[in-house]
Amino acid sequence: MEKLVVAISSRALFDLDESHNIFQQQGKEAFCRYQIEHENEILKPGFGFNLVKKFLNLNLLFPGEPLVEIILLSQNSADTGLRIFNSIEHYELDISRAAFTSGDSPYRYMPAFGAHLFLSANGEDVEKALASGYAAATIVCGSENVRSEQLRIAFDGDAVLFSDESERVYQQQGLDAFAEKERQDARKPLVGGPFKSFLAALHRIQAQCQQTPAPIRTALVTARSAPAHERVVRTLRAWDIRIDEAMFLGGRAKGPFLRAFGADIFFDDQQGHCQSAQQHKISAAHVPHGVASQKRP
Incomplete structure (x- = not known):
């Protein structure tokens, strides 16, 4: 392997x-x-x-x-x-x-x-x-997560696992235009972002391990909400990549959810979400990629 x-x-x-x-x-x-x-x-x-x-x-x-x-x-x-x-x-x-x-x-x-x-x-x-x-x-920050021996990794979606194509619509045209575009493109898989290959590598290890509980657990923690969730689900299905947990937060602060998940590391393209993780003593890593990062140097 x-x-x-x-x-x-x-x-x-x-x-x-x-x-x-x-x-x-x-x-x-x-x-x-x-x-x-x-x-x-x-x-x-x-x-x-x-x-x-x-x-x-x-x-x-x-x-x-x-x-x-x-x-x-x-x-x-x-x-x-x-x-x-x-x-x-x-x-x-x-x-x-x-x-x-x-x-x-x-x-x-x-x-x-x-x-x-x-x-x-x-x-x-x-x-x-x-x-x-x-x-x-x-x-940008560390944690002392010793709650579990399981490796728990959380990802943002747009501009991290996926390209920033949808985020660009949101930034340039607003929430209503974003929601309508995602509804229209629900069955069109998103283009992979910079962390697609890393998630795929984690998935390969998960597929080889028969232990219960699994040694790795992954989560998608995104500001998206219904109906924009469908395109995400169908994209991961098209990639044939499993993600264990998915949280569609509709703009709510991510820190409390990352704490509840017990993330060892969280990857996000926006500094504000990394700071939310830090407030809840979760290790966070900033991915300076995509249009949102360009707006928030």
């Missing part, structure tokens, strides 16, 4: 705020000197740390045949990256492959590693990855 490959930046995996501030305020040489001087000090977990642990725990289901691989993509140099690998070893994370790019955006190594997703703390890197057709998100 094809592995799910998730790439993550060092600043998304570990708390590197202190050294990043030194880089911004004092420059590259001071940053490099600081990292080398502190390379034996273990880094604290970052926003994406718990998510990575849950991904890697999936491999315990199939010893000898890993379902997931985590790749480190870092703008550090190999020299300054030694502290990162020391921390990986300390936390016993099964991460062995990495690309250190010494300041250049590392997303270009995604296809070489076969990565389905890139999680970063650098919004510019994420925008470049999305523009090149890769699933990518800026992780």
Whole structure:
């Protein structure tokens, strides 16, 4: 079975705020000197740390045949990256492959590693990855969800799982025009968005796992409501991709529903929805893709 490959930046995996501030305020040489001087000090977990642990725990289901691989993509140099690998070893994370790019955006190594997703703390890197057709998100907050060993991932619909074609109608012509267009196109599948291939990879793992409960549970959490729900349901059916739960909220705040679902991570193209997740202590990742993101930089 094809592995799910998730790439993550060092600043998304570990708390590197202190050294990043030194880089911004004092420059590259001071940053490099600081990292080398502190390379034996273990880094604290970052926003994406718990998510990575849950991904890697999936491999315990199939010893000898890993379902997931985590790749480190870092703008550090190999020299300054030694502290990162020391921390990986300390936390016993099964991460062995990495690309250190010494300041250049590392997303270009995604296809070489076969990565389905890139999680970063650098919004510019994420925008470049999305523009090149890769699933990518800026992780903006973390959580300590230990409620379940099950990996729970929630997605927004338009501009994330689906293209932003419908969102454009809403933004340009209003809610009534959007509702009428979706009613007319109810049997016309939506075009896939940047996270379609990532959801498909999760679905392949779900299809291979016979455990009860399943090790992965997915949810669609969208501002759509009836009758605009029908096109979404028929689109997923046309893709032959299962999603476990679907919430059509009609504009209600998403945070309480994400909390009830117990999401380990939520992907959305609008910062406001990510902030709603953060208020309910849910890890959120911003997907700066589509017309709504253009309106809300």
